[in-house]
Amino acid sequence: xxxxxxxxxxxxxxxxxxxxxxxxxxxxxxxxxxxxxxxxxxxxxxxxxxxxxxxxxxxxxxxxxxxxxxxxxxxxxxxxxxxxxxxxxxxxxxxxxxxxxxxxxxxxxxxxxxxxxxxxxxxxxxxxxxxxxxxxxxxxxxxxxxxxxxxxxxxxxxxxxxxxxxxxxxxxxxxxxxxxxxxxxxxxxxxxxxxxxxxxxxxxxxxxxxxxxxxxxxxxxxxxxxxxxxxxxxxxxxxxxxxxxxxxxxxxxxxxxxxxxxxxxxxxxxxxxxxxxxxxxxxxxxxxxxxxxxxxxxxxxxxxxxxxxxxxxxxxxxxxxxxxxxxxxxxxxxxxxxxxxxxxxxxxxxxxxxxxxxxxxxxxxx
Amino acid sequence: xxxxxxxxxxxxxxxxxxxxxxxxxxxxxxxxxxxxxxxxxxxxxxxxxxxxxxxxxxxxxxxxxxxxxxxxxxxxxxxxxxxxxxxxxxxxxxxxxxxxxxxxxxxxxxxxxxxxxxxxxxxxxxxxxxxxxxxxxxxxxxxxxxxxxxxxxxxxxxxxxxxxxxxxxxxxxxxxxxxxxxxxxxxxxxxxxxxxxxxxxxxxxxxxxxxxxxxxxxxxxxxxxxxxxxxxxxxxxxxxxxxxxxx
Amino acid sequence: xxxxxxxxxxxxxxxxxxxxxxxxxxxxxxxxxxxxxxxxxxxxxxxxxxxxxxxxxxxxxxxxxxxxxxxxxxxxxxxxxxxxxxxxxxxxxxxxxxxxxxxxxxxxxxxxxxxxxxxxxxxxxxxxxxxxxxxxxxxxxxxxxxxxxxxxxxxxxxxxxxxxxxxxxxxxxxxxxxxxxxxxxxxxxxxxxxxxxxxxxxxxxxxxxxxxxxxxxxxxxxxxxxxxxxxxxxxxxxxxxxxxxxxxxxxxxxxxxxxxxxxxxxxxxxxxxxxxxxxxxxx
Numbered sequence: 001x002x003x004x005x006x007x008x009x010x011x012x013x014x015x016x017x018x019x020x021x022x023x024x025x026x027x028x029x030x031x032x033x034x035x036x037x038x039x040x041x042x043x044x045x046x047x048x049x050x051x052x053x054x055x056x057x058x059x060x061x062x063x064x065x066x067x068x069x070x071x072x073x074x075x076x077x078x079x080x081x082x083x084x085x086x087x088x089x090x091x092x093x094x095x096x097x098x099x100x101x102x103x104x105x106x107x108x109x110x111x112x113x114x115x116x117x118x119x120x121x122x123x124x125x126x127x128x129x130x131x132x133x134x135x136x137x138x139x140x141x142x143x144x145x146x147x148x149x150x151x152x153x154x155x156x157x158x159x160x161x162x163x164x165x166x167x168x169x170x171x172x173x174x175x176x177x178x179x180x181x182x183x184x185x186x187x188x189x190x191x192x193x194x195x196x197x198x199x200x201x202x203x204x205x206x207x208x209x210x211x212x213x214x215x216x217x218x219x220x221x222x223x224x225x226x227x228x229x230x231x232x233x234x235x236x237x238x239x240x241x242x243x244x245x246x247x248x249x250x251x252x253x254x255x256x257x258x259x260x261x262x263x264x265x266x267x268x269x270x271x272x273x274x275x276x277x278x279x280x281x282x283x284x285x286x287x288x289x290x291x292x293x294x295x296x297x298x299x300x301x302x303x304x305x306x307x308x309x310x311x312x313x314x315x316x317x318x319x320x321x322x323x324x325x326x327x328x329x330x331x332x333x334x335x336x337x338x339x340x341x342x343x344x345x346x347x348x349x350x351x352x353x354x355x356x357x358x359x360x361x362x363x364x365x366x
Numbered sequence: 367x368x369x370x371x372x373x374x375x376x377x378x379x380x381x382x383x384x385x386x387x388x389x390x391x392x393x394x395x396x397x398x399x400x401x402x403x404x405x406x407x408x409x410x411x412x413x414x415x416x417x418x419x420x421x422x423x424x425x426x427x428x429x430x431x432x433x434x435x436x437x438x439x440x441x442x443x444x445x446x447x448x449x450x451x452x453x454x455x456x457x458x459x460x461x462x463x464x465x466x467x468x469x470x471x472x473x474x475x476x477x478x479x480x481x482x483x484x485x486x487x488x489x490x491x492x493x494x495x496x497x498x499x500x501x502x503x504x505x506x507x508x509x510x511x512x513x514x515x516x517x518x519x520x521x522x523x524x525x526x527x528x529x530x531x532x533x534x535x536x537x538x539x540x541x542x543x544x545x546x547x548x549x550x551x552x553x554x555x556x557x558x559x560x561x562x563x564x565x566x567x568x569x570x571x572x573x574x575x576x577x578x579x580x581x582x583x584x585x586x587x588x589x590x591x592x593x594x595x596x597x598x599x600x601x602x603x604x605x606x607x608x609x610x611x612x613x
Numbered sequence: 614x615x616x617x618x619x620x621x622x623x624x625x626x627x628x629x630x631x632x633x634x635x636x637x638x639x640x641x642x643x644x645x646x647x648x649x650x651x652x653x654x655x656x657x658x659x660x661x662x663x664x665x666x667x668x669x670x671x672x673x674x675x676x677x678x679x680x681x682x683x684x685x686x687x688x689x690x691x692x693x694x695x696x697x698x699x700x701x702x703x704x705x706x707x708x709x710x711x712x713x714x715x716x717x718x719x720x721x722x723x724x725x726x727x728x729x730x731x732x733x734x735x736x737x738x739x740x741x742x743x744x745x746x747x748x749x750x751x752x753x754x755x756x757x758x759x760x761x762x763x764x765x766x767x768x769x770x771x772x773x774x775x776x777x778x779x780x781x782x783x784x785x786x787x788x789x790x791x792x793x794x795x796x797x798x799x800x801x802x803x804x805x806x807x808x809x810x811x812x813x814x815x816x817x818x819x820x821x822x823x824x825x826x827x828x829x830x831x832x833x834x835x836x837x838x839x840x841x842x843x844x845x846x847x848x849x850x851x852x853x854x855x856x857x858x859x860x861x862x863x864x865x866x867x868x869x870x871x872x873x874x875x876x877x878x879x880x881x882x883x884x885x886x887x888x889x890x891x892x893x894x895x896x
Contacts, residue, residue: 081519112518
């Protein structure tokens with residue numbers, strides 16, 4: 001299917017509330033344009049209040065756009081209420097019907113569509129097998145664990161064969177180990193069933209693990225759209241760089257630029273950074289960003305800015321160093337333990353030189 | 367201490383005498399026997415039952431609709447409605463009775479058990495609303511959304527999900543409304559016309575001393591039944607509440 | 614948008630019912646108060662005469678004051694009795710408190726009429742109390758003052774209302790964070806002072822709610838006075854009932870009702886000012 005599963009065209013969602021004489025307006029979503037391809041695991045990622053859940057609800061039909069249109073499989077959805085849209089939702093709190101057992105919960109959508117009993121039972125059984133709960137049909141939701149309830153919610157949605165499955169932070173209530181196991185399981189199910197998944201989360205690690213495509217959102221606007229690798233390696237702006245993984249931000253001034261390589265003054269020292277196509281003017285203030293694990297620490301010498309080790313924390317796989325540069329800024333450096341670095345370990349208070357490959361750092365305008 | 371009058375009544379209903387004096391004079395069930403032979407009384411009981419069931423059904427349905435509106439929606443008009451719906455709780459019954467008397471007279475509705483029933487809905491509705499609303503508050507508010515997501519219409523979602531979950535509360539509300547209507551005298555006294563309800567009949571009998579023991583035995587039966595019904599209703603509500611908390 | 618139409622559909626039927634059978638009758642009664650003639654049959658005349666006679670009639674005023682006084686006495690005494698009861702349940706009754714509270718409430722579910730009537734039995738001249746006192750030799754013959762008096766009305770209604778007043782006080786006391794009292798003790802505060810400074814003020818909303826909850830309906834009481842009040846225990850509500858059922862002077866009755874309605878609405882308004890409705894009902 002070459003047609004996108006979901007298209008959001010110029011959608012704005014405005015909430016206004018009256019407080020006394022003033023009317024407060026909140027732009028939950030601002031002029032969003034988004035095209036979600038078919039059959040992929042798509043994630044909306046961002047902090048609370050960024051508009052990701054609102055976007056999901058706009059697709060589901062629980063909210064209507066203030067302006068703009070939502071299309072699902074090429075059909076405009078503005079007049080279509082949620083119960084007639086070819087989408088199903090897995091809610092954050094599962095929303096299982098407490099007065100029905102698991103089988104009836106899963107069968108609910110089929111009952112509404114008046115699917116004949118024999119077929120219904122077959123489909124319910126299939127769905128429960130898919131989520132590995134085949135013999136739990138008789139239980140009531142209150143008798144199941146959080147993880148099991150979550151899988152019932154998934155089965156209940158999937159049994160209706162929606163074109164798009166919407167998932168609203170479904171793993172939030174689970175403990176860490178279970179969450180990680182479910183992430184993998186969800187990914188497998190998506191690949192197996194082939195349906196487009198639109199997933200909402202604030203956990204960037206989760207997004208990177210599961211998604212084919214991620215849209216990072218802030219204040220109702222998509223900051224960057226891309227696959228996990230692209231987002232991690234080449235964040236488009238400071239927000240994305242900070243939100244995904246860990247980043248260092250170093251302020252500097254442009255000294256010169258030639259042949260794709262820029263020389264940046266950090267404090268009074270000079271570093272080289274790949275300019276990455278950003279147009280630069282000499283003397284311009286700029287921010288440099290680099291991932292902690294891409295920085296190389298060595299004994300004080302030449303080749304990069306110098307600083308002092310302020311703190312070091314051993315985290316098992318790595319050692320985290322907090323280095324105070326001469327320019328006054330503090331950066332984080334991650335050194336993998338036992339990887340045979342000739343320089344060895346660095347003590348607190350030791351003076352070090354910080355180096356990196358120009359291609360690993362990026363320039364960001366503020 | 368509170369139970370003293372009630373206990374006394376029950377004791378006296380077995381008393382073998384037409385006056386209510388200490389000390390008691392023997393034990394008898396004759397007054398209970400007389401009860402069942404009395405046609406007027408049985409009519410009154412019938413009227414009370416009809417008025418009770420009818421007005422409770424209406425009050426429970428209307429109260430439930432109001433409760434859903436109050437708990438699930440945050441729209442303007444909510445507090446006004448709640449205020450008006452709760453007002454009958456504090457307005458003296460004499461005013462309620464008299465104002466309806468005047469209205470029915472103007473509009474041409476005959477004074478009857480039906481008229482009293484119409485009035486009873488007004489006094490019961492707040493209780494039904496409060497009971498159902500407190501149950502609604504206890505469960506997640508996106509169950510209706512989930513049902514709609516799976517294909518049900520809004521009203522379908524209410525019927526298939528919300529109402530079944532609330533059913534113990536609905537029953538409890540119905541029982542409470544029924545008890546209130548069954549025992550109500552003040553308003554009924556203005557509106558029943560010639561179809562006496564049980565309290566109205568009772569009141570009319572209070573003037574006849576010979577009928578007194580019979581009245582007392584009736585009182586004893588009524589009180590016991592009412593208490594049993596209310597205890598059951600409260601137990602329902604509690605059991606439902608604890609299972610709701612587990613979910 | 615759909616939300617609004619759903620809300621309207623849900624609120625519509627009960628709202629309409631309330632309007633037709635609650636608001637509208639008040640309006641009609643208001644109109645009646647201006648009519649001349651008995652039973653409001655003279656449809657075209659509008660007069661303030663009824664109001665004038667009402668304001669001029671000193672008997673009515675006396676009765677109004679007497680009723681208010683009785684209601685006030687009942688409410689105050691009920692509250693004074695209910696508070697210790699609720700306090701005991703919350704602070705001393707331990708885990709049984711809910712059961713005990715329910716036991717307290719159960720009598721209120723039985724017929725109001727019958728409970729008043731049973732007080733008639735107790736207080737009457739051939740009643741329990743009298744025969745008890747006689748058989749104990751404390752009095753010579755049946756004392757008539759126990760029944761058919763203002764006192765009888767007050768006692769009987771206190772009996773009816775104490776559980777109702779106790780409920781909101783119970784709820785308010787329950788909600789008080791017990792840690793506050795522990796903190797007070799920790800800071801050296803003696804128990805009675807902690808009560809005055811902490812418990813009492815925090816339970817005030819419940820006290821007020823209970824007080825008004827008893828005051829407002831008792832203003833319109835007429836059944837109890839009929840059964841145990843006699844002539845001297847008659848209340849304003851009896852006056853209204855009389856106008857409608859015996860004197861058949863509906864316009865005058867309407868005037869009296871409007872006067873009471875005004876007083877009630879005023880009290881309700883004061884009550885809402887003291888705490889919002891949504892706080893009281895919990896949603």
